[in-house]
Amino acid sequence: MADGLPGQTQAHHSTEHRVVVIGAGIGGLVAALQLAQKNLSVTLIEAADAPGGKMRQLIVDGAPIDSGPTVFTMRWVFEQIYANAGARLEEELNLTALPVLARHAWGPDERMDLFANPARSRDAIARFAGPAEAARFVQFCKQARELYNTLEGPFIRSQSPTLASMAGDLGLRGLSVLAALGPMSSLWNTLGEHFHNPRMRQLFARYATYCGSSPWQAPATLMLITQVELDGVWSVQGGMHALAQSLANLAIRKGVTIRYATRCERIVTAAGKVSGVRLENGETLAAESVVFNGDVSALGQGLLGDAVKKSASAIRPSRRSLSALTWSIHAPTSGFALDRHNVFFQSDYASEFSDIFSRARLPRNPTIYVCAQDRGGDASDEVTVPSADRLLCLVNAPAEGMGKPLTDSEIAACEQNSFLTLERYGLSIQRTHQNTQRTTPAQFHQLFPGSGGALYGMATHGWMSAFARSGAKTKIPGLYLAGGSVHPGPGVPMAAMSGQLAAATLWAHLDSTSKSRRVLISGGTSTP
Numbered sequence: 303m304a305d306g307l308p309g310q311t312q313a314h315h316s317t318e319h320r321v322v323v324i325g326a327g328i329g330g331l332v333a334a335l336q337l338a339q340k341n342l343s344v345t346l347i348e349a350a351d352a353p354g355g356k357m358r359q360l361i362v363d364g365a366p367i368d369s370g371p372t373v374f375t376m377r378w379v380f381e382q383i384y385a386n387a388g389a390r391l392e393e394e395l396n397l398t399a400l401p402v403l404a405r406h407a408w409g410p411d412e413r414m415d416l417f418a419n420p421a422r423s424r425d426a427i428a429r430f431a432g433p434a435e436a437a438r439f440v441q442f443c444k445q446a447r448e449l450y451n452t453l454e455g456p457f458i459r460s461q462s463p464t465l466a467s468m469a470g471d472l473g474l475r476g477l478s479v480l481a482a483l484g485p486m487s488s489l490w491n492t493l494g495e496h497f498h499n500p501r502m503r504q505l506f507a508r509y510a511t512y513c514g515s516s517p518w519q520a521p522a523t524l525m526l527i528t529q530v531e532l533d534g535v536w537s538v539q540g541g542m543h544a545l546a547q548s549l550a551n552l553a554i555r556k557g558v559t560i561r562y563a564t565r566c567e568r569i570v571t572a573a574g575k576v577s578g579v580r581l582e583n584g585e586t587l588a589a590e591s592v593v594f595n596g597d598v599s600a601l602g603q604g605l606l607g608d609a610v611k612k613s614a615s616a617i618r619p620s621r622r623s624l625s626a627l628t629w630s631i632h633a634p635t636s637g638f639a640l641d642r643h644n645v646f647f648q649s650d651y652a653s654e655f656s657d658i659f660s661r662a663r664l665p666r667n668p669t670i671y672v673c674a675q676d677r678g679g680d681a682s683d684e685v686t687v688p689s690a691d692r693l694l695c696l697v698n699a700p701a702e703g704m705g706k707p708l709t710d711s712e713i714a715a716c717e718q719n720s721f722l723t724l725e726r727y728g729l730s731i732q733r734t735h736q737n738t739q740r741t742t743p744a745q746f747h748q749l750f751p752g753s754g755g756a757l758y759g760m761a762t763h764g765w766m767s768a769f770a771r772s773g774a775k776t777k778i779p780g781l782y783l784a785g786g787s788v789h790p791g792p793g794v795p796m797a798a799m800s801g802q803l804a805a806a807t808l809w810a811h812l813d814s815t816s817k818s819r820r821v822l823i824s825g826g827t828s829t830p
């Protein structure tokens with residue numbers, strides 16, 4: 303597949319502006335698609351033999367299993383991307399809205415579902431933690447929505463903001479919303495003001511891990527993820543990998559040449575500007591612009607050549623986000639009534655993050671996430687149980703380089719502990735060597751060079767971390783950045799928006815009629 307797929311470009315492209323996009327993760331796919339729509343000559347190269355990047359699929363015991371991101375949210379982002387390309391999301395992908403956002407367990411008998419319908423969540427919380435806590439949940443949701451609406455335009459949809467630009471965009475009303483939240487407060491502390499039940503505080507603190515961060519160090523603004531999920535969570539037929547494949551197919555239809563199994567050795571410059579990329583096989587692809595959709599740290603570490611090393615800073619190991627220890631499993635299960643998304647909490651939540659971020663070791667008491675990819679009906683337990691479940695089981699882990707490398711015995715101990723915990727909570731999984739594939743932080747580092755296995759780039763720790771991520775533009779003329787390690791941050795919709803911002807920023811530099819160099823993606827749920 304190294305020579306790409308036939309019939310992907312038109313001959314007239316050869317005299318136009320040439321763009322090479324490195325990496326067919328979601329950000330690279332979206333950037334390539336949108337640049338091709340501007341009639342630029344776009345070649346997308348990918349080291350793996352399929353699109354998706356972290357949105358990868360593993361075949362385990364004959365079954366395809368989503369083994370990266372598993373949650374589809376912010377549907378409007380993708381509706382807009384497809385519409386801009388003259389396509390309709392619902393015609394390209396089969397999406398199913400999930401009534402249950404997640405099933406949570408704190409032991410064999412303590413369980414609670416969170417629903418897409420806030421009224422059902424309120425009633426579930428009332429039954430689990432009492433009516434007063436349910437009333438506090440309603441107020442929490444109100445503040446989360448106000449916060450999301452405040453930040454969506456000035457931060458999420460905007461080119462990498464500065465303190466000054468944010469203050470100007472927010473205005474007095476927006477600044478007062480942030481002031482009421484206490485932006486310098488941690489997510490954990492702020493949740494303590496909203497919830498009195500420690501289980502509820504723990505449940506919503508988990509949103510910090512969506513950005514690879516500790517709830518004790520992440521800013522309170524991350525509570526806006528509550529609103530993102532309340533706006534809807536979907537499952538994708540064929541898994542999240544089907545989204546990547548669909549975008550790749552759409553990009554090809556728009557004229558993008560995609561070359562899989564093609565690794566970039568370095569980005570080439572001439573006279574201080576980008577002039578192309580050199581491939582591992584010795585071939586050089588000439589280009590006037592390059593979009594790098596890999597871990598931004600790889601540039602700062604010089605992995606793409608000394609000529610572009612100054613384009614981005616390497617993330618210090620101590621500032622890396624979470625990695626993970628994952629098991630992709632195709633096995634019969636029994637006991638616990640699984641929904642699609644299941645979270646198994648343990649009592650000492652703080653120890654999980656002090657183990658990872660302070661001691662650089664696997665957590666002794668990990669939270670365990672299980673995505674059951676053949677489940678996800680209503681909340682009732684009377685759902686069809688497959689003969690063998692396709693599962694992704696995940697525990698948070700330190701990235702490589704934060705301390706000593708994890709040993710085989712440490713990993714084995716964590717694995718045994720995690721699956722014994724699931725057994726204790728009622729979930730039995732009939733695992734064998736044949737039906738289980740494990741991925742470690744060291745393997746994630748191999749898959750995503752420069753990352754140290756960190757899956758979210760830089761950890762979102764401290765309120766200034768919002769301004770620490772690289773934006774689409776770099777110090778090297780012609781070099782642009784996309785992906786979950788740059789603004790607006792990790793997660794599938796955010797990485798897709800980074801691709802939009804990279805494409806828009808590149809185009810603004812080419813467009814002689816462009817009055818403003820500041821880029822803002824249109825649309826959004828808070829746009830009237």
